[in-house]
Amino acid sequence: MxxxxxxxxxxxxxxxxxxxxxxxxxxxxxxxxxxxxxxxxxxxxxxxxxxxxxxxxxxxxxxxxxxxxxxxxxxxxxxxxxxxxxxxxxxxxxxxxxxxxxxxxxxxxxxxxxxxxxxxxxxxxxxxxxxxxxxxxxxxxxxxxxxxxxxxxxxxxxxxxxxxxxxxxxxxxxxxxxxxxxxxxxxxxxxxxxxxxxxxxxxxxxxxxxxxxxxxVSEDFVEEMAMRYGEESSAYKVRVLGEFAEETDDTIIPLELVDSAIQREIPSDHGVSDTIWALDVARHGADSSVLVKKQGNIITEIKTWKRLDLMELSGRVQAEFDTTEPENRPMEVYIDVIGMGYGVLDSLNAIGRLNAVGINVAESPSQKETYMNLRSELWFKFRSFLEAKMCKLPANEYMIADLVGVKYKFTAGGKIQVESKDQIKKRIGRSPDVADALVLLMAGDAIASRSGSYARDWKQPLVRDIKGVV
Missing domain, CATH: 3.40.50.300 (P-loop containing nucleotide triphosphate hydrolases)
Structure with missing residues (x-):
């Protein structure tokens, strides 16, 4: 049997x-x-x-x-x-x-x-x-x-x-x-x-x-998402409510573009020649100073510091440069010189071991008929960078919140104007420091050296590409 x-x-x-x-x-x-x-x-x-x-x-x-x-x-x-x-x-x-x-x-x-x-x-x-x-x-x-x-x-x-x-x-x-x-x-x-x-x-x-x-799902997670993004935001609707978030007409960068760039797999650009860094300098005590690094189409690192004086911040950036392998050091470091950024730029250029370039995002854009200022142009340049679907972003919740939280409007003259830092801070309760550092990486396509030399003087006016290509 x-x-x-x-x-x-x-x-x-x-x-x-x-x-x-x-x-x-x-x-x-x-x-x-x-x-x-x-x-x-x-x-x-x-x-x-x-x-x-x-x-x-x-x-x-x-x-x-x-x-x-x-x-x-x-x-x-x-x-x-x-x-x-x-x-x-x-x-x-x-x-x-x-x-x-x-x-x-x-x-x-x-x-x-x-x-x-x-x-x-x-x-x-x-x-x-x-x-x-x-x-x-x-x-x-x-x-x-x-x-x-x-x-x-x-x-x-x-x-x-x-x-x-x-x-x-x-x-x-x-x-x-x-x-x-x-x-x-x-x-x-x-x-x-x-x-x-x-x-x-x-x-x-x-x-x-x-x-x-x-x-x-913990209550802490829900509360954190509400505080970070706001309950009316696309990110909150997707991450907490499980809803498809219809993007509003005044959103610059949809969550979809950011999420896909985070998940995307592209070959490493380690050792490529076009390595660029950008630094957004904190203006107030609660704000962060943010350094972002880009190799080719990959954002490789985001570093943030709080409550550093200008000399300490300059020292941190210089130390980042000095401890980076020579083949991966940036060609240039773009620094937003509005507010406290001027002091950091002056300090780094005085040391003279890296090429620090001052960017005034309040100045006129290269596409004057389209954008109100350079800040607006750089934000839409970064959106195009994401839309090309050839880039890679790191997983960083603060970055996501910043990128999807900024809005724009059309002026009476029909030009695109992105919210200022102060307007954003008033609306959502924080400054989008990580995103502002990221969009600053796009400045290289919008500026050229006045003298043609590699090292640039921040005091000299920036000469635009005569073709207006950004």
Whole structure:
């Protein structure tokens, strides 16, 4: 008489009970929305889209779905993707591996965990989880996936996945046994993910999870987001409310551009010749002095200092220069000379070891018919820098808050005028010091040396590019 196979009983018990699987096998009690999402898949929902706030547990539930399906279906191809390798392997796949490690050892022994793949050992060709990065240049991440059993196409950070990937996956997504699951923060107001919660909503099972729907999000996080961005801001709506934030007409830089630049993967520009630094000098006690560094199209570092006198600040900047490898030292350091910046510029030029260039953002722009002043021109120049989608920003919450918080208007003469520091500080309660340092990096395209020599004298008027190209 054959011994009963305990795995058969295991599948019978848990195949249609993903919440029970999580409780008994993974030792976790899912939130109500997580249980509803898992149940929707078991019930046969083929198209599911989840927009959520930050930190509500979407990577966790994605991992539970994948593990539960792998262990309860002998034929299953589970493809997981994200816009960048960092989002895929450092976040979601790392979470998946963590939860596999929470299973009883007997179940862990059934699977083989590799760097980009998890397989059921006894059916490695028929039952597996495969991680594939979604790139515009290689849109086939979800293409050509077919199986006699269950197929799941799970897309994390779906707002950032290029449309070409979804277009290429149309054949895979059409199968009667295919479940497409889109998960993400609603950072982009276009594309398939946005459409599934709007004009395509009738064809998709949708979930909307705010920070207030999950005990996993702390009150401190919500309060910090409200203080940093303001409850009416796009960043608060996306990060806390899980809402698509319609950008207002007077916003210079939408959150979408900033988030995509943070997540973007581009080759390192280490050692490139066009290394530039920019320094925004604090004007008041609560403000920060900010030094930003750019190598090619990568913003490599943001450093902030508070309550330094001019000599201390000059010393910090000079020390940054002296301790940087010679091949990575900046060609020039742009310094906003309005207010206290003049003293720092004078001090650094007196030392003479770096090329400090004074920039007066209140002066006239090179495109005089379009912008009210150089400050306005530089802000829109930085927006163009982001819109080109060839740059990389560091992950810095203060930077995000500054960049998305500044507005502009049209003057009576039809020129674009960006808010002044004082106006912004009055409106949002702080000075956008990080953003002002970043936009100062764009000054190199708008100025030229009067004498043609490399070292510039801040007292000399800046000569514009005669073609007006900024």
């Amino acid at each position: 054959n011994e009963p196979n305990p795995f058969v009983d295991f599948i019978k018990t848990y195949k249609d009970e993903p919440t029970l699987f999580c409780e008994n096998i993974l030792g976790i009690n899912p939130d109500k929305w997580q249980s509803e999402l898992m149940k929707a898949i078991v019930s046969g929902e083929r198209k599911i889209s989840v927009r959520s706030a930050h930190g509500v547990g979407k990577s966790s539930v994605a991992s539970w779905i994948l593990i539960h399906t792998l262990l309860t279906h002998l034929d299953c191809k589970l493809i997981v993707t994200a816009p960048t390798s960092g989002q895929l392997f450092d976040a979601l796949f790392a979470e998946l591996k963590k939860w596999i490690g929470e299973m009883p050892q007997a179940l862990q022994d059934l699977v083989d965990v590799k760097s980009d793949r998890v397989v059921l050992k006894s059916r490695s060709a028929e039952a597996f989880i495969s991680a594939r990065t979604s790139r515009k240049e290689q849109p086939e991440a979800l293409a050509g996936v077919h199986s006699q059993g269950k197929v799941i196409l799970l897309c994390d950070e779906a707002s950032g996945i290029p449309e070409e990937v979804f277009e290429s996956a149309a054949g895979s997504m059409s199968g009667h046994n295919v479940h497409t699951i889109l998960l993400g923060n609603p950072t982009r107001n276009s594309g398939l993910f946005y459409d599934t919660h709007n004009k395509l909503k009738g064809a998709w099972k949708t979930f909307h999870i705010s920070a207030f729907d999950s005990d996993r």
